[in-house]
Amino acid sequence: MNEKKKVLVFRELPEDQLARLAAVHDVTVANPRIAAQKAAFDAALPLAQGLIGSSYPVDADLISRAPKLEVVSSVSVGVDNYDLAALDSRGILLCHTPGVLTETVADTVFAILMATSRRVVELASLVREGRWGKNIGPDLFGRDVHGKTVGILGFGRIGQAVARRAALGFGMPVLYNTRRPVDLAEQAPQLVGHAQYASLADLLAKSDIVVAMLPLSDSTRGMLDESAFAQMKKGAIFINGGRGATVKEDALLAALDSGHLHAAGLDVFATEPLPLDSPLRTHPRVTALPHIGSATHETRHGMAVLATSNLLQALAGERPAATYDTGTTA
Numbered sequence: 001m002n003e004k005k006k007v008l009v010f011r012e013l014p015e016d017q018l019a020r021l022a023a024v025h026d027v028t029v030a031n032p033r034i035a036a037q038k039a040a041f042d043a044a045l046p047l048a049q050g051l052i053g054s055s056y057p058v059d060a061d062l063i064s065r066a067p068k069l070e071v072v073s074s075v076s077v078g079v080d081n082y083d084l085a086a087l088d089s090r091g092i093l094l095c096h097t098p099g100v101l102t103e104t105v106a107d108t109v110f111a112i113l114m115a116t117s118r119r120v121v122e123l124a125s126l127v128r129e130g131r132w133g134k135n136i137g138p139d140l141f142g143r144d145v146h147g148k149t150v151g152i153l154g155f156g157r158i159g160q161a162v163a164r165r166a167a168l169g170f171g172m173p174v175l176y177n178t179r180r181p182v183d184l185a186e187q188a189p190q191l192v193g194h195a196q197y198a199s200l201a202d203l204l205a206k207s208d209i210v211v212a213m214l215p216l217s218d219s220t221r222g223m224l225d226e227s228a229f230a231q232m233k234k235g236a237i238f239i240n241g242g243r244g245a246t247v248k249e250d251a252l253l254a255a256l257d258s259g260h261l262h263a264a265g266l267d268v269f270a271t272e273p274l275p276l277d278s279p280l281r282t283h284p285r286v287t288a289l290p291h292i293g294s295a296t297h298e299t300r301h302g303m304a305v306l307a308t309s310n311l312l313q314a315l316a317g318e319r320p321a322a323t324y325d326t327g328t329t330a
Contacts, residue, residue: 005025007315008050011055011075017307028044048066051073052308054081063090063092070315071093071314074095076096078215079094079096080245084326101299108293109158122284126140148172150173151206151207153210154177155182162241168190173196175197175203175206208233212224214242223246224240232255235260237261239264239265249280256283265286266286266287268291272290
């Protein structure tokens with residue numbers, strides 16, 4: 001029988017997954033964001049051999065207070081909440097949940113693209129608030145989506161899933177930019193003949209709709225800045241379903257206010273939740289959602305299942321299904 005280990009759950013898990021952990025290990029559930037649970041989190045951390053949760057900074061200070069830590073299992077794909085260098089220096093394994101949420105996030109991104117282009121949220125509010133008194137005129141018309149050129153920044157699993165929806169569902173020519181061209185025949189055969197690699201400059205200049213699906217890294221932080229927005233086609237629509245900090249929000253607002261960009265649809269922001277004083281919250285040409293990319297019952301449960309399996313496998317000395325390489329050297 002495997003040795004019981006100390007597991008600290010720092011964001012609530014579904015009951016069935018919590019039961020899987022508790023059947024094998026000693027489990028403490030303490031969410032440090034909740035004031036009443038912070039002391040329990042701090043008390044459990046020095047003994048914890050496994051951490052599981054999401055959306056909380058696991059930084060060098062926290063890691064230093066967990067001398068027994070062997071594995072961190074994140075209920076997420078993105079790892080920007082984790083100090084990779086600190087984990088690497090201690091040899092602590094980091095796991096995440098890729099794949100499970102690909103189709104759901106792509107659904108959300110395409111929904112934002114549709115809603116922004118057709119002004120769905122704005123026009124739904126017209127009805128809800130009793131302001132629809134006559135047939136709408138050209139001042140409230142939206143824009144067609146079908147046939148428009150979409151440029152996708154970042155072409156991993158989710159970017160490719162967005163491309164399938166655009167190209168195969170809406171007849172949209174697809175340009176994509178990533179660090180190196182993708183072998184479509186090998187990775188995405190459905191997109192052969194439908195998606196084309198483009199330089200960043202060409203993609204920005206030729207796309208009617210630019211969709212950012214970028215991970216957050218030193219090279220992508222603030223990548224979408226004044227220069228990037230200026231290179232976009234006049235009247236383009238910008239969609240961000242990747243990471244908020246890849247965008248310089250002041251530059252985006254300036255491009256919208258000048259009329260250079262037609263509209264923006266955003267599911268992610270540099271600071272979340274979005275501050276009440278952010279101009280993005282009430283901007284008339286911004287469709288803003290509260291980071292709901294993977295927020296369906298089915299997908300969030302699937303993410304929890306994979307994260308729990310990762311943790312159990314790691315603590316048993318097995319290779320987890322989905323590890324993240326924390327190595328900081330090239």
